[in-house]
Structures are given as structure tokens and as C-alpha cells.
Amino acid sequence: MIIKIGELAKISGCSVQSIRHYEKEQLLSAKIRSDGNFRLYDQADIERLLFIKYCRSLDLSLAEIRQLLSLNDSPMSQCDDVNQMIEQHIEQVERRIAELTLLNKQLKALRGSCTSKRTVEHCGILKQLNKAVSQNN
Amino acid sequence: MIIKIGELAKISGCSVQSIRHYEKEQLLSAKIRSDGNFRLYDQADIERLLFIKYCRSLDLSLAEIRQLLSLNDSPMSQCDDVNQMIEQHIEQVERRIAELTLLNKQLKALRGSCTSKRTVEHCGILKQLNKAVSQNN
DNA sequence: ATTGACTCTATAGTTACTATAGACTTTAAA
DNA sequence: TTTAAAGTCTATAGTAACTATAGAGTCAAT
Numbered sequence: 001m002i003i004k005i006g007e008l009a010k011i012s013g014c015s016v017q018s019i020r021h022y023e024k025e026q027l028l029s030a031k032i033r034s035d036g037n038f039r040l041y042d043q044a045d046i047e048r049l050l051f052i053k054y055c056r057s058l059d060l061s062l063a064e065i066r067q068l069l070s071l072n073d074s075p076m077s078q079c080d081d082v083n084q085m086i087e088q089h090i091e092q093v094e095r096r097i098a099e100l101t102l103l104n105k106q107l108k109a110l111r112g113s114c115t116s117k118r119t120v121e122h123c124g125i126l127k128q129l130n131k132a133v134s135q136n137n
Numbered sequence: 138m139i140i141k142i143g144e145l146a147k148i149s150g151c152s153v154q155s156i157r158h159y160e161k162e163q164l165l166s167a168k169i170r171s172d173g174n175f176r177l178y179d180q181a182d183i184e185r186l187l188f189i190k191y192c193r194s195l196d197l198s199l200a201e202i203r204q205l206l207s208l209n210d211s212p213m214s215q216c217d218d219v220n221q222m223i224e225q226h227i228e229q230v231e232r233r234i235a236e237l238t239l240l241n242k243q244l245k246a247l248r249g250s251c252t253s254k255r256t257v258e259h260c261g262i263l264k265q266l267n268k269a270v271s272q273n274n
Numbered sequence: 275a276t277t278g279a280c281t282c283t284a285t286a287g288t289t290a291c292t293a294t295a296g297a298c299t300t301t302a303a304a
Numbered sequence: 305t306t307t308a309a310a311g312t313c314t315a316t317a318g319t320a321a322c323t324a325t326a327g328a329g330t331c332a333a334t
Contacts, residue, residue: 004300006311016312021291036299038312051266058247059240062290072263082262083248090244097237100230103196107227110195111220125219126209132191143280153281158322173330175281199321 001043004034008041012049019049025062027052027069060089138180141171145178149186156186162199164189164206197226 009016022028023039028048030039048069055065064085071082110125146153159165160176165185167176185206192202201222208219247262 004312015292017292018290020313025290034299034312036312038299054266056290058243059237068263068266072267079262086244086248086262090241090248093237093241093244097234097241100196100234100237104227104230104234106195107223107230111223111227125216125223126205129188129191129205141281152323154323155321157282162321171281171330173281174283175330193321 002040003042003046005030005039005041008046008049011046012053014049014053022049022052022062025066027062027066058089059093064089139177140179140183142167142176142178145183145186148183149190151186151190159186159189159199162203164199164203195226196230201226 003011005016005019008014008019012019014022019028023030028045030041030045032040034040051069051072052065055068060068067085068082110128140148142153142156145151145156149156151159156165160167165182167178167182169177171177188206188209189202192205197205204222205219247265
């Protein structure tokens with residue numbers, strides 16, 4: 001079964017532009033083109049794109065996915081590389097979670113500090129922000 | 138006390154380019170320039186920049202900060218606007234935390250699935266990824 | 275007067291796309 | 305068979321919040 005880019009977009013749930021973008025980034029290429037220069041894809045391409053999409057849903061960068069795909073393409077390479085990448089990615093995600101959790105606390109502390117219907121002159125949030133600034137200074 | 142941009146960068150911990158960027162984005166402007174066209178800042182500018190920096194550390198966007206600053210500058214406006222913005226921001230942060238937490242779980246499940254020293258041919262991580270893809274399909 | 279440090283503007287690069295313009299191709303109906 | 309709509313092509317610009325660079329001008333000290 002051979003399909004064009006619009007069909008592939010529908011099947012995969014990716015946008016047409018994304019697919020062209022992945023091609024530019026060397027993650028996925030239409031090996032053949034139609035007479036009119038339209039990209040043509042087969043089943044293997046569909047699977048490759050779904051793989052890419054799944055990895056993106058894990059927040060892996062295109063560079064990381066490119067690496068995974070090339071490991072996948074050359075079966076003699078070592079697992080260690082894959083492991084190490086995933087490990088680093090986990091650390092990065094955990095750092096980000098910690099940051100956001102702290103952030104959330106601070107924002108919630110702010111939220112309580114301003115009662116409605118007052119003018120900003122006495123706005124608790126702005127007061128708190130300004131206070132935080134002068135303390136950090 | 139009047140200082141130039143390099144000094145302001147040192148005091149605030151922002152880069153020189155960031156400060157110029159904030160000016161382009163209308164968050165902070167050097168009201169005066171030297172004869173040689175150098176930006177000159179005073180104490181109020183330092184405080185304004187520290188305010189910006191603190192808000193950035195809360196992950197507020199430059200657009201949101203611009204809004205806060207303009208509320209701060211016009212004391213007759215309503216607190217409600219500030220409250221609403223912070224509220225939305227909290228929601229956004231919480232959504233992101235939830236996403237990342239799920240992500241983290243999935244990554245950790247992956248991590249265990251590949252033992253070292255094997256070739257990628259039998260790499261558990263890649264196997265799992267490919268499996269996930271075919272299931273979602 | 276000259277050197278080195280600093281500053282200026284303007285531009286390109288980062289990431290993973292989205293959106294647009296203008297031209298060409300394909301498919302379906304009239 | 306013509307024509308119109310829908311799809312596709314490339315290339316370019318925009319998004320966010322910067323960072324990095326080039327090339328030119330300014331300032332302070334020697």
C-alpha cells in the first residue's frame with residue numbers, strides 16, 4: 001500500500017508540515033516520489049513515523065530520536081548508548097518536575113495574597129512580588 | 138547612582154543581551170543615553186529588572202510580566218486581572234507537572250528493559266518502544 | 275596616542291514546529 | 305474535455321526567550 005503525505009498525516013495523527021519537518025531533520029524520508037514529485041510512503045514509513053511520534057510523546061528530542069533510529073538501523077551497536085540516553089532524559093525530567101513543584105508552591109502562596117475588588121495600589125500579589133525582589137537583592 | 142548596562146548585568150545577574158532583549162520587548166528601557174549612546178540606568182531600573190527576573194524565575198512569560206508591570210504602573214486598575222493571570226499560570230504549571238510525572242513513569246519502565254553489553258538487536262528499550270508503537274496503532 | 279575593555283546595532287541561531295505564499299499536480303465532476 | 309477543488313511542492317517567516325556573532329564606535333587608563 002502506497003500513500004501520499006496527507007494520508008500518512010491522517011493515519012499517524014501528525015501534521016503534514018511535521019512530516020516534512022522530520023524529513024528535513026533526517027528522521028524519515030520518502031524514498032520515492034510520484035511523477036509529479038509527490039512524496040510516496042509505504043508501511044515501513046508509517047511504522048517509523050509512529051515510532052517517532054511515540055518517542056516525541058516521551059518528550060525525547062528529535063536529535064535523541066535520530067540517535068535511537070540509527071541504533072535501530074544498525075543492530076550491532078551497543079545497548080549502553082540507549083540506556084545512557086534514557087537515563088539522562090529521566091534525570092532531566094526529574095529536575096524539571098522538582099523545579100515546577102517549587103514554582104507551584106510559590107505561585108499558590110502569591111495567589112492568596114490579593115483580595116478582589118481592590119485597586120492594584122494595594123494588590124497583595126504585586127506587593128509580595130516587590131517584597132520578594134527587595135529581599136533577594 | 139547611574140550605571141551602564143554591564144554594571145546592571147552584574148548587579149542583577151542577567152546577561153547584557155537579556156537586558157537589551159527586555160528593552161526590545163518593552164519591559165525595561167534606559168530613559169537616557171550617554172553622549173556616546175550608551176544606555177544609562179538608575180536605581181529604579183535596577184529594581185524593575187530584579188522584579189522581572191523574579192517573575193521569570195516563577196516562569197511567567199515576558200508578556201505576562203509586561204502586563205504585571207503595566208498594572209503596577211497604573212495603580213487604579215483592578216486586582217482581579219492579576220489574580221486571574223496567576224490562577225491560569227498555576228493551572229498551566231500543574232498540567233505540566235502531571236504530564237511530566239506520567240512521562241517519568243514511562244521512562245523508568247523503559248529503563249529497566251535493556252541489559253548492558255548486548256547488541257541493539259536485542260535491546261529491550263527499542264523492543265519496548267516498537268511494541269508501544271504497534272499497540273497504539 | 276594607543277590599547278583594551280566596554281558598548282552599540284543588526285543579524286543569525288536555538289527547538290519543534292505552524293503558517294503562509296505562489297506554483298504545480300491530481301482527482302472528480304460537468 | 306475542460307475546469308475546478310483539493311492536495312502537494314518549495315521556500316520563507318513566525319513562535320519564545322534568549323545566546324552568539326560581526327563589525328563599528330566609545331570610554332578609561334597608560
